[in-house]
Amino acid sequence: MKTWDLIRTANRNLFRNKLRTTLTVLAIFVGSFTLTMTNGVGDGMRDYVESQIKNIEGDRVAMVRKKIETPNGPSSGAAVEYKEGSDESDETAIDPNTVLLTQPQIESVVRDIPGIIGVTPRYSIRGEHISVEGSKKYKVELGMLSDGLVAKTETGKSIGGPNQIVLQIGLARALDEKIENLVGKTATVGYKIPDGSIKTVDLTVTGVMTKGFMTNNNSFVSSDVAKRMFEDQSVQAGPNRFLGFTIQMDSSDPTKIEAIKKRLDEKGFEAETVADTQQRTYDAIGIFKTGMNLFAMVALLAASFGIINTLVIAVLERTKEIGLQKALGMGRGKIFAIFSLESVLIGFWGAFLGAVGAIVTGLVANQIFVKFYARSFEGFSLFAFKPISITAIMLLVCGIAFVAGVMPALRASQLNPIESLRYE
């Protein structure tokens, strides 16, 4: 029998009992619908998060901090012997009980690691207000854009030199409706110093950042500005200590970065690149998505028993017909193929209708969602349907249907023709 004849025969067999086929397809439909929806939510989330975390890039930069080592770590609560003058005698000696380090200490750590070309502390700074060339003053939240990191911008470009600022989009819109006008202008930033007075600094606006939650609501200043402001704002006695540092590397080659991370790890430091942070977020979403999909898989599993049931009954009903086909020379393989195809066709129709139903539902849900929550989640689609995901789901459902059909199809193919012809 030709393949096309097999498919035609299988399809015709299915339509012989429309009600039964429809009900079985419906069960698969529910599973496929659910899977498409859960997967769509996961993809929607990933897309949104991707658009959000991609607003800071930099492939030659890593954030470094000291690892918290548990038996002697600060959180262990164990008593630690005090050593007289241990800190003062050598400014680069590192106290194992603290994660806060001075710049000379961190410099001594990275000095002998090849591939690291620079290290900067991550200065935390607080801004007070901002105005652009005589505009109203607005409150401002500031962050430091480490050298080597690039902020994605709506207009203008990221920071590329000293005394520069890249503005958060909401703030920029308040300062000027046409945000492109801000680029190149001088922003006056005020910040509080320990004596309570406010100091100002003039910075060039290089651009306006794309929205994203990795950057909170910060506007970013260049590292030189951050350093000056930090020193002005610092109330610490003695040398400043920092929790985190940014290292600049001479290569974006992942194997070289891995080697640097390994060296740092041996010295008790952990390093995380932008890509690592993104990956961690994707992993979390991946776990969420898998969890959701598992529920849908349960529905599909239940539906696959429906397929088995349908086909087992069909084999019984068609015992004589199978007997005749075998008597007339149809081989086991072809009989198996017909029943398998019926099974896969049930799966295909269920998957197809489920996917279509889910896409329609999802698109409607997206519209409703946009109406209610668009303000807080700009650019967020609740459901994202990607052709590749839909194809994968359909293939998966057809695969499950095929597996469900194996047992009945084998039964059919192994029937004895004479006994089948006599079957009542």
Add this chain to the structure above:
Amino acid sequence: MLEAQSLSKTYKSDGVDYEALKDVDLSVRRGECIAIVGKSGSGKSTLMHLLACLDAPTNGSVLIDGRDTSAFSERAKNSLRNEKFGFVFQQFFLNGRDTVFENVVLPMRIRGASNAEIKTETNAALTAVGLDDKINKKAKDLSGGEKQRVCIARALVGKPEVIFADEPTGNLDSNTGAAVEELLFDLNHEQGITLVVVTHDADLAGRCDRVIEMKDGRIVADLLKEVTAQ
């Protein structure tokens, strides 16, 4: 062309062996019209099934054109049945919801024939049984006699060398039964198709060239008529 050599078949049912066929030898010549008669349980159907390669013997062998079929693979047996044999059963085994055409075409489809071939062969077969005008009717809308003629057309399609008919008139009244008989004998005479009929109808058997009578799994009589009644 068909030869049974010391053929025996033992069935097991509920752990008890049942010998359906005991050491049967038989030779069927090409173009012959042969009836296998006997009471139910005499082994006549079993003999036909073995000759038609629908079942494998416990002992002995079936030779087709001198070749031992016990050495055949399942695939070879399948294509042998598909290409050289045609089958007519007491129960019609038609698919009522399908058209006459679709029912007749089945052996050709199984064979994987081309559409053109299917069309000409099916038309020829239906013309031979006088049902070419019913080609697009649903099989369930036909009378009993017409249904059996569809079955004969299905056996005939694709030019078999042997037609095995298992109680072909068993489900028909005497008039339509006679017409079906006529048709089968015509095929035998005019197209030279070997006919193997299993029946307990003495009239039908009486019209065959040769009558094999079976009892308790053995051939008890083999009557060859020298002159066939025209």
